[in-house]
Amino acid sequence: EVQLLESGGDLVQPGGSLRLSCAASGFTFAGQAMSWVRQAPGKGLEWVSSISGSTDSTYYADSVKGRFTISRDNSKNTLYLQMNSLRAEDTAVYYCAKGATLIDQWGQGTLVTVSS
Amino acid sequence: DVVMTQSPLSLPVTLGQPASISCRSSQSLVHSDGNTYLNWFQQRPGQSPRRLIYKVSNRDSGVPDRFSGSGSGTDFTLKISRVEAEDVGVYYCMQGTYWPRTFGQGTNLEIK
Numbered sequence: 001e002v003q004l005l006e007s008g009g010d011l012v013q014p015g016g017s018l019r020l021s022c023a024a025s026g027f028t029f030a031g032q033a034m035s036w037v038r039q040a041p042g043k044g045l046e047w048v049s050s051i052s053g054s055t056d057s058t059y060y061a062d063s064v065k066g067r068f069t070i071s072r073d074n075s076k077n078t079l080y081l082q083m084n085s086l087r088a089e090d091t092a093v094y095y096c097a098k099g100a101t102l103i104d105q106w107g108q109g110t111l112v113t114v115s116s
Numbered sequence: 117d118v119v120m121t122q123s124p125l126s127l128p129v130t131l132g133q134p135a136s137i138s139c140r141s142s143q144s145l146v147h148s149d150g151n152t153y154l155n156w157f158q159q160r161p162g163q164s165p166r167r168l169i170y171k172v173s174n175r176d177s178g179v180p181d182r183f184s185g186s187g188s189g190t191d192f193t194l195k196i197s198r199v200e201a202e203d204v205g206v207y208y209c210m211q212g213t214y215w216p217r218t219f220g221q222g223t224n225l226e227i228k
Contacts, residue, residue: 035217044220045157045159045208045210045222046219047210047219050217059216061216062216095164095165100217101212101213102155102171102212104167104170106164107164
């Protein structure tokens with residue numbers, strides 16, 4: 001059974017940093033593209049970033065480019081999202097998702113709140 | 117960016133009746149590899165999203181056969197043949213053909 005377990009969400013001040021983690025199990029993590037998708041309170045889904053499975057190519061939404069960095073550690077079956085220069089509009093539940101073209105599994109999400 | 121436009125945004129449906137959600141993209145979703153990467157997701161209240169349909173019309177394992185997807189190019193539809201109480205939630209289309217990936221605004225299905 002595929003499991004994606006996010007962690008690292010917290011309350012952080014504007015301008016601060018946070019690193020999210022996603023522990024994956026139940027599938028061959030290495031070689032599998034992965035994504036982060038967020039959902040602001042009461043709003044719809046917004047794709048944030050993806051990383052390829054083979055070449056580690058990375059892709060970002062314009063809203064986070066230059067501030068967020070996606071990475072992975074295949075030895076630990078873990079996906080990361082380093083978030084810097086956080087803004088109030090980054091407040092959301094962040095979901096880890098398996099896939100990038102055919103997203104097929106989602107984690108339970110971790111809440112990031114950016115507020116002073 | 118490819119804009120995904122869903123309609124309606126609110127969909128009140130009587131139990132047992134059919135429902136249909138439209139998703140239109142601002143450009144063709146046919147990939148250079150010949151596939152059309154249009155996915156449908158369901159998000160029940162308080163839950164994470166769940167994929168129902170991939171590549172326009174392929175139903176995921178465990179998804180009831182009352183759900184079906186159709187369409188081509190820029191015009192896509194999710195249909196529920198007979199709505200059940202467990203179908204309440206928000207439905208999203210998402211394109212996986214172009215970067216950045218984009219979602220529709222969501223359609224809120226409720227029981228009338």
